[in-house]
Amino acid sequence: MLPVQYEAYGLRWLSQFQMPELQIVQNSSQDAGDIDVHIQSADLTTLWEAWDVGNENFVSRDGSLFFRIEDAGIFLIEQGRRIIVNPKQDADEKKVRLFILGTCMAVIMMQRGILPLHGSAVVIDGWAYAFVGHSGAGKSTLSAALASRGYPLLTDDVVALTWDAGGRAIVSPGYPQQKLWQPSLDGFGMKEENYATVHAEITKYAIPVQHYFHERSVPLAGIFELNPKPDDVRKPIQLTQVHGLERLHLLCTHTFRSTLVARQGLAQWLFETVSRLSASVEIGRLTRSGSDFTAFEMVERITDHVRKGVHTEQ
Amino acid sequence: MKSTKQFDWKDRVKQKEGNLVSDMGGEKVMMSIQSGKYYNLGSTGGRIWELLSQERTIAGLVDVLASEYEIDADTCHAQVIPFLEHMSREGLIDVVYED
Numbered sequence: 001m002l003p004v005q006y007e008a009y010g011l012r013w014l015s016q017f018q019m020p021e022l023q024i025v026q027n028s029s030q031d032a033g034d035i036d037v038h039i040q041s042a043d044l045t046t047l048w049e050a051w052d053v054g055n056e057n058f059v060s061r062d063g064s065l066f067f068r069i070e071d072a073g074i075f076l077i078e079q080g081r082r083i084i085v086n087p088k089q090d091a092d093e094k095k096v097r098l099f100i101l102g103t104c105m106a107v108i109m110m111q112r113g114i115l116p117l118h119g120s121a122v123v124i125d126g127w128a129y130a131f132v133g134h135s136g137a138g139k140s141t142l143s144a145a146l147a148s149r150g151y152p153l154l155t156d157d158v159v160a161l162t163w164d165a166g167g168r169a170i171v172s173p174g175y176p177q178q179k180l181w182q183p184s185l186d187g188f189g190m191k192e193e194n195y196a197t198v199h200a201e202i203t204k205y206a207i208p209v210q211h212y213f214h215e216r217s218v219p220l221a222g223i224f225e226l227n228p229k230p231d232d233v234r235k236p237i238q239l240t241q242v243h244g245l246e247r248l249h250l251l252c253t254h255t256f257r258s259t260l261v262a263r264q265g266l267a268q269w270l271f272e273t274v275s276r277l278s279a280s281v282e283i284g285r286l287t288r289s290g291s292d293f294t295a296f297e298m299v300e301r302i303t304d305h306v307r308k309g310v311h312t313e314q
Numbered sequence: 315m316k317s318t319k320q321f322d323w324k325d326r327v328k329q330k331e332g333n334l335v336s337d338m339g340g341e342k343v344m345m346s347i348q349s350g351k352y353y354n355l356g357s358t359g360g361r362i363w364e365l366l367s368q369e370r371t372i373a374g375l376v377d378v379l380a381s382e383y384e385i386d387a388d389t390c391h392a393q394v395i396p397f398l399e400h401m402s403r404e405g406l407i408d409v410v411y412e413d
Contacts, residue, residue: 271334
């Protein structure tokens with residue numbers, strides 16, 4: 001099988017694995033210099049033994065990260081340029097791809113100095129807004145609700161941040177797929193039988209979103225942490241600003257696979273990166289209470305807020 | 315106010331290793347890897363931190379700061395000591411006491 005060129009997170013990936021989630025590059029270049037990252041299949045068992053890492057499942061050495069997942073396989077991410085995968089025999093391809101699309105790509109970003117935040121991002125009036133939060137906080141649901149109101153999706157799950165020549169933070173497009181939980185499908189009136197489940201997450205569905213995907217990089221205006229309080233009595237959505245050191249903590253907390261940053265000796269890089277980001281964009285927190293489906297109320301709150309900013313009113 | 319004075323002019327101070335340090339909009343910010351605590355030293359505190367990249371006596375530190383910030387040594391000393399005490403309590407600097 002011929003390798004295929006894909007585009008995601010502002011990088012060009014040449015993959016020996018079929019990745020149906022990703023965007024195929026239309027005018028694929030014959031110039032090897034245009035490829036940023038190679039994704040290859042190889043037998044890594046001898047090398048894994050040679051690294052002799054005892055009981056560790058994640059190991060870093062000289063700018064490379066090696067990891068092993070019980071029922072998926074062994075993965076080596078080298079110097080920001082290469083992902084080598086040794087799938088376990090009979091491993092579920094979907095599960096192997098989850099690790100390539102998630103952990104492996106995030107590690108490539110770290111190795112290349114691209115900050116991966118755990119969240120979704122949409123485009124509102126030409127600016128990117130990112131929503132970060134813990135698993136189940138409602139990031140994908142909120143971005144899906146914004147997309148259904150005409151604000152295109154830039155990325156789901158991982159927000160890839162770089163800087164332009166003028167020092168502005170830039171969000172690169174991820175790929176046109178969203179993962180939504182059952183209650184969100186219900187909230188949007190979507191039928192689960194139309195969608196494939198994401199491996200091992202039986203009530204989470206993969207939704208192709210080509211029709212509302214934004215394919216170009218956009219400067220970042222704000223980051224909002226989603227802070228759900230389902231046990232509290234239902235109140236209107238609160239939007240509060242986050243200042244000072246709390247910003248650093250928020251950004252470190254929501255860095256995708258942040259433990260792998262320290263493991264690769266990149267803690268100082270992360271700290272400098274989040275300090276720089278803290279000083280240049282709005283950072284806020286969106287609090288919702290109760291257990292109702294409030295995604296559309298949040299959309300109103302966010303778009304109101306963004307519009308106010310545009311008209312420079314307080 | 316000098317009754318609880320801990321530092322002598324001759325004591326030597328230096329940055330402790332093991333902290334992440336960066337700049338956030340002109341202010342020096344730090345994170346202790348050990349405790350996970352965050353600190354904002356501000357701009358003057360950031361300058362003090364820079365000066366402590368090499369070991370100095372408190373007298374030497376006050377000398378540099380007094381000239382850079384154009385204040386007299388006693389005023390400078392009175393302001394620097396509480397800051398150093400705080401940094402020392404938080405484990406951000408090493409202090410060698412001159413016996």
